[in-house]
Amino acid sequence: MTSRPALAVHRDLSAALKSQAKRTGEQSPSVRGSDWRLATVTAVNTNGTVDADGIPAIRRMDTYQAPAVDDVIVISQSSSGNWIAEGRTASATDPVGAWTAIPLASGFTSTHTVFGPAQYRIVTAHGSRRVELRGSVDCTSSVTAQTNFSTALPTAARPSVARSWVGRRNYSANTNGVIAMEITTGGVMNVFGSASPSQTDWFALDGCHYEL
Known part of the structure; x- marks a missing residue:
């Protein structure tokens, strides 16, 4: 058998060493x-x-x-x-981020234009999902007791337990300027009105949120 020239052997050995070094570098974080x-x-x-x-x-x-x-x-x-x-x-179907109209129940509208329409959005805060709210809700008739002001929100916006928060409401000498609200695990929002002369005519959602 005819032996290969020394130059060819050295060239092949050099190529093999370079290939091995490349593979090692690709697999080693300290090199890569x-x-x-x-x-x-x-x-x-x-x-x-x-x-x-x-x-x-x-x-x-x-x-x-x-x-x-x-x-x-x-x-x-x-x-x-x-x-x-x-x-x-985020996935392609992730609902996070988009402001969406709150589906208001009969007897409530969102025409108090000073604060904008009643809306919600799902966001990630500190690694966890929550729902942020904004805008305001007008009452067709003054609210004097616990009343549903929305129909059910989509499943993605419903909390694992009932959540509550406090928001701004109409104010006069005979009323305070805050009102309690909640959302149930079924996605329905409630407002807690009070008897005359402190009935609620409108309330705001700006700055309010709840955890999912």
């Missing part, structure tokens, strides 16, 4: 440097970590609250090989 990727959560652990795409114990950022299996999250790896979960990404 930090990186990020998307991953799907497969387990939520009790020590502040999640497992995702076969990677165990990825430390969660403080802003990544209420993690759940099947969350699509952003994970990053440091040059030392440590992983961190930065937070979940």
